[in-house]
Amino acid sequence: MTVSLSEPVLQARGLSRSVGERRLWHNLDCDLYPGERLGVVGPSGTGKSLLLRALAGLDRLDAGSIRFQHRELAVWHVPEYRSRVVYLPQRPAIYETTPEDAFELPFTFKINREKRYSRPNALKWLHALGREADFLHRPGITLSGGEAQIVGLIRALLLEPDILLLDEPTASLDGDTAAAVETAVRLWQEDAAHRACLWTSHDLHQIHRLTHRVLDLREAV
Numbered sequence: 001m002t003v004s005l006s007e008p009v010l011q012a013r014g015l016s017r018s019v020g021e022r023r024l025w026h027n028l029d030c031d032l033y034p035g036e037r038l039g040v041v042g043p044s045g046t047g048k049s050l051l052l053r054a055l056a057g058l059d060r061l062d063a064g065s066i067r068f069q070h071r072e073l074a075v076w077h078v079p080e081y082r083s084r085v086v087y088l089p090q091r092p093a094i095y096e097t098t099p100e101d102a103f104e105l106p107f108t109f110k111i112n113r114e115k116r117y118s119r120p121n122a123l124k125w126l127h128a129l130g131r132e133a134d135f136l137h138r139p140g141i142t143l144s145g146g147e148a149q150i151v152g153l154i155r156a157l158l159l160e161p162d163i164l165l166l167d168e169p170t171a172s173l174d175g176d177t178a179a180a181v182e183t184a185v186r187l188w189q190e191d192a193a194h195r196a197c198l199w200t201s202h203d204l205h206q207i208h209r210l211t212h213r214v215l216d217l218r219e220a221v
């Protein structure tokens with residue numbers, strides 16, 4: 001796979017984070033290049049989620065700096081940063097009544113005022129992920145963990161972010177749907193050459209199949 005050798009779109013330097021007395025990672029550097037899929041691996045509890053959340057500006061750091069498109073995270077307008085660098089949790093919370101409500105809601109936010117919700121786009125992603133149109137109107141309360149992951153991913157893809165920080169995005173999915181998620185992320189990236197993602201997983205076959213490089217948090221303690 002060919003990856004652009006230009007400047008990193010996301011650049012983290014000297015990141016450190018402890019939880020209580022326990023050091024998770026120390027002096028960690030992380031570059032993400034345009035077009036790249038970077039795997040983040042490590043045993044449970046090594047801080048993969050906390051790293052992705054920190055990169056999304058959702059969690060604190062003990063030390064270090066993060067730059068996105070050559071600007072420090074601290075100088076970004078937070079809603080703009082979070083609309084461009086999107087963290088997808090392993091268990092997305094779907095509070096809305098139906099998946100379509102969940103897809104539409106972010107388009108009502110001021111930061112997304114230039115964007116419009118498109119049902120055809122939502123249907124395109126649903127079909128890509130093996131779901132029919134009636135899924136749009138499923139009562140949100142009936143969604144399984146895997147279905148909530150699908151809704152969370154489509155909600156993110158519809159907003160066309162620059163970077164996706166994907167936290168075990170296929171952990172609750174069957175093999176076919178997991179493969180469809182991998183394809184969907186590739187398709188999202190093919191639409192614009194600069195798009196890049198971090199992907200955490202305990203499935204090392206998936207990591208090696210899908211990503212260009214791997215960051216192993218065991219090496220950053």
Ligand SMILES: Nc1ncnc2c1ncn2[C@@H]1O[C@H](COP(=O)(O)OP(=O)(O)OP(=O)(O)O)[C@@H](O)[C@H]1O
Nearest residue numbers: 019024042043044045046047048049050051168202
């Ligand atoms: N908000 C928080 N406050 C305090 N401790 C936390 C917080 N979030 C996570 N932790 C702890 O930090 C450590 C790292 O958690 P994290 O969820 O990032 O690990 P992980 O590598 O993603 O694990 P897994 O592979 O099981 O998802 C864990 O010991 C966890 O209990």
